[in-house]
Amino acid sequence: MFKRFLSPEQNEWLQAFEQFSAEEVAPHADEWDLREATPPAVVQKLARNGWLGGLAKPENGGLGFDAVTFGLLNMAIGAGSGSLTGLLNVHSMVLKTIESWGTPEQKRRFLAPLVSGEVIGAFAQTEVAAGGDSGNLSTRFEDAGDDLIVNGQKTWITFAQTAGLFLVFGKFQGLDTAVLVPGDTPGLTVSAKRNMLGFKSAHLAVLDFADCRIPKANIVGKPGFGQSLISSGALDYGRISVAWAALGIQQAALAASARRAGTRSTFGSLLADQGIIRGYLAEMSGSLLASQLLCLSAARAKDARDEDALEQILQAKLFASHEAGAAAAKAVQIHGGHGCDEGNGVSRLYRDAKILQVVEGSNELQKMLIGKAVCNRYLAAELPG
Template identity: 35%
Template structure:
């Protein structure tokens, strides 16, 4: 059993940490208040290889292994959870789906541009009446000659406002299909950014598809193969979101414990108060437990193993840890933890999203329960 990062992973970790501290963290507060993700930040992230993180070198990807990618998302989330989510949706959900299921022509058309950040990807699965139960989606895909006509409404599309390419899931004759739909396709309309509690510099939009025609060659994978593509993307995203939870929890502890050494009450730094020590210690214990679950899930996927249960396990745990830890760290900072001028309020708001984005915790728990009971020959339905 080996718990250490290898030399290359440690080198990447330092590189990601330096970049996040220098080029992301100084802007995180401002872009959150302005509810925007500036092109300049995305362009810097692309130059660092973040937007093609796990894509191969042939398409100018950074060819990171899963553990290094988790380290990257963790470090980005320490500085800005929104950017980690924008990046993970683009890489884990869209670019990797094209790499895994795309034709040579689709890979050639999109992957280089996605690595370079010239095209941002968005994953359009959820609908107004199909959230946790995404498989019940109603968007239609009707074949007309060598084209397909898409009609329906997609909600909660991360990157909707900045995407050049939408991976749209729709019901066709043989089940759920996946289609690559460029943003400028007539019949595709992006609605305004939904106002949200957290992740305010990412954009979440409703996308309307009305008589939206794309060539049949834009279908990703086989007819009826869309659900499998979506599930694999969700598993990758679950591990990435867990890494984001690890990042935000780690930074929350760093920020609040430093504050506790500086804040004087009753003539001593509050770090000397046992209640504060307990908050910080408990937060650290939970976060370290999460750290090894995240790295393990990423490592297992590097071994080519299916990580569906591990992805759900770590995602459900990360959502809980990130919420608990940021909640405790708000308490450590007292009134300043509640103030928007300090970073803890943003971290707390952002961490809350992790129990819903990428599927609610309850559904991930059900997937874990399904596995436990399947081992006892009992089938549990979602």
């Protein structure tokens, strides 16, 4: 149903993304999850297809995807592996940040290898004591003439185990600031973070910066831009990625549930012939379509630079990730004990859906921001004139 709202070109991309996911991702995702690792070969294939640099402008070597096409990529890959959408997410955030804010020198050094996928980018904002409350970061960039000295720790950084470039957020002279730190910088230690609830094959890591010296020229934008412009701009794409990945999880949950219900007999009849199970399937498919339309509207608003694009993106992330959690929970229920078995696809969907409600601004944070925008709108409407 949803495909009728896409352009012919977007439908062609979707077909290619879905074929790739069905052949290269979905059949292996449970094994990757159990091993807590995504093989480099699949990352290289994404890179060879140009999809890691999909969002970059053609003049920078990218495919010039619009936000809808980037969303479709996340949806298709998300139906195979939630963890792999983590790569699309953080890598694209770093890439778009440099494309939007980078100096000519930063673009020359860092953009081309990110676009080609030769180097993986990771987004290093969260600290143990400051996640959603990102104004309270304790990572410090100290002035050392032409250089900066970086000290601090970041945690739960997606694809940090394999990243070659980190976009790091902290304070410079008391101002929120973003800097680029190459992965081979002396003093930087990357320690794998294992045993997460979900996104198990997303190569999470803890980063320790101990007197890391980087050129001051690696500051992105200006000191003071870190949260207000750099992080928030990147998170538009991060939230689009999460919202559309949540569509993929809903699709996979619905497909697995419909197949199971159509083949599993209990008490002499198929689950699919039980009203309560049909009701679950009806709710899942309705929520999927509603989520798809909300995500499509948000991505189109982003492409059109609409005034309410941010609010729509927040709504799409909130709604789609919530519905992914609900769909995955129903999928586990329909599968019964099989759904609870380790290595079973639906148990992974259930765990990954929960992650989507926490990352890129927890869903409580989305509600706080949306609620504020709604209040402001109604208050403004009551003003005379």
